[in-house]
Amino acid sequence: MIHINKVGELTGVTVRTLRYYDEIGLLKPASKTEGGHRLYTNDEIKKLQQVQFLKKIGFPLHEIKNMLASSEWDWADNLKRQLSFVIKEQENLKKIELSLREMIHGIAIEGEENWIAIQKIMQLSSKDKEIQQYYRESVFKDREMKLWEKVPNMTSDSSDSLEWIALIGQLKRYMKDGPKAPKVQSIIRRMNEKRLEEFEGEDEFIDKLWEMRMSTNQSEKLGLYPIDQEVLEFMAEAYAIFIAEKNNPQPD
Known part of the structure; x- marks a missing residue:
């Protein structure tokens, strides 16, 4: 005993x-x-x-x-039932994981305005994912859908998406310095480098995506994170300055 x-x-x-x-x-x-x-x-x-x-x-x-x-x-029947339950739980946990990533990344973009990020993620998560996917497939060609998969994603933990999120967050923090500020132009320069790394030669797709990104309604239909319009307009202004200086460099 x-x-x-x-x-x-x-x-x-x-x-x-x-x-x-x-x-x-x-x-x-x-x-x-x-x-x-x-x-x-x-x-x-x-x-x-x-x-x-x-x-x-x-x-x-x-x-x-x-x-x-x-x-x-009945061991076989109950083990199969348990397996189905575990798979369902994994799916639920995956959804929770993606929501947490979105919130963390949203806070990285919004800075100290944590509640604004959470409200935006709540708004984003309330939309029907299947309808969003259907809309993407209706506006992008098959080839463009492959390019869409490279677009930074708020639920991703890839280094590429994380850097884009950090760059947007930095850009928002430096808006008060104006679009010509060295720090702002440095951020825009890195954004342009990243654009070329993934989408060089795909100007038609990028222009189309940017036009849709500038529309609040279309951004929502695509399922994109709702970046403030003033931030997008500031980014466009800073990028125009960057391109102008790149094409017409000032002599030393």
């Missing part, structure tokens, strides 16, 4: 948990000492290992009790 304290040491299950399993009839000890301490045999320890395994793969205790007590339990 093995004392309850020793069982706890061997299995990692706390004494309190073992007592609870006894109370609910899930795992009864083989006997007790004169002092009332629970004693277990190897059979109970094997059953405890089964309980631990079934609990680990997500079965609730009341169901584990029925599974182990019945010789006619």
Whole structure:
């Protein structure tokens, strides 16, 4: 016979948990000492290992009790049902993960205005994703849809998307300095470098995307993060200055 304290040491299950399993009839000890301490045999320890395994793969205790007590339990059917449940939970957790990423990235763009970012993400997440996808496919050609996949995404953790998010956040913080400010022009320069890295030679697509981005209504239909109109207009003004200086460099 093995004392309850020793069982706890061997299995990692706390004494309190073992007592609870006894109370609910899930795992009864083989006997007790004169002092009332629970004693277990190897059979109970094997059953405890089964309980631990079934609990680990997500079965609730009341169901584990029925599974182990019945010789006619349909293991195949219940394992398939549990697998379906786990897959569904994974899908739900993935949705939560994407929402959290959107909020974190939204705060990175909005800076100290955390609540504004959260409101925008709530607004974005309330839209029907299937309708957004249908709209994209209606306005972009098949080839352009492949390019769309490269567009920075608020739910992505790719280094490319993260840098774009950081650049937009920085640009918003430096708006007070004006579009000609060195820091602003440095940000625009990096944005242009990134545009060329992913979309060089795809000016038609970029122009089309930018035109839609400048429209609040079309941006919403595409499922784009709602960047403030004044930020977009500032970006366009700063970019025009950048291109003008690039095409007509001032002599040293």
